[in-house]
Amino acid sequence: MKDGYYIAPAFMDKLVVHITKNFMTLPNIKVPLILGIWGGKGQGKSFQCELVFAKMGINPIVMSAGELESGNAGEPAKLIRQRYREAADIIKKGKMCALFINDLDAGAGRLGGTTQYTVNNQMVNATLMNIADNPTNVQLPGMYNKEENPRVPIIVTGNDFSTLYAPLIRDGRMEKFYWAPTRDDRVGVCKGIFRTDGVPEEEVYQLVDTFPGQSIDFFGALRARVYDD
Structure with a gap:
């Protein structure tokens, strides 16, 4: 329970373990940077995430699907890097943080033949893949320094991850959790x-x-x- 609201034990366990693993140094174990929580619409995925964050004392950097498209090519990919660096700066100061992206499939997925698949869709998928592969070396355009940034766990929610670029959702990059409340x-x-x-x-x-x-x-x-x- 948090402020009178119920937190599902299985949901909390998955989220807490994912965040904790990403802050630990585990020998010879590749920990996926992204946790993808998917399931039916209206099942409370985002709200459960917010409750767990509040219980852990984490104030995440939040993005939504609407920020993953722009009239300027490359802008959403740059924004993801900026938000990731913001979260990394908070971690550098000794506080836990995470990057939380709501409804990733709505902003970066292919939703049938009627939807235009844009350069930004490609770049958002590619940027998240790149960050998942090099979580401690996330550079902003025009700013290249050798200093490593802290690793930031990324949590994304969605209804159907099969619409995303397949290499992004492979096991090494994204751990997937299907949420169906009992x-x-x-x-x-x-x-x-x-x-x-x-x-x-x-x-x-x-x-x-x-x-x-x-x-x-x-x-x-x-x-x-x-x-x-």
């Missing part, structure tokens, strides 16, 4: 949603069991609809 997870989240309304625990169980196929955000929308009525 019944206990859904009950825990619903308790957090309805906690201020005084809904009895058995009724929360009943509600979750009545709508077994619905996503997490359905229950938030349901509560809002009750207030509408």
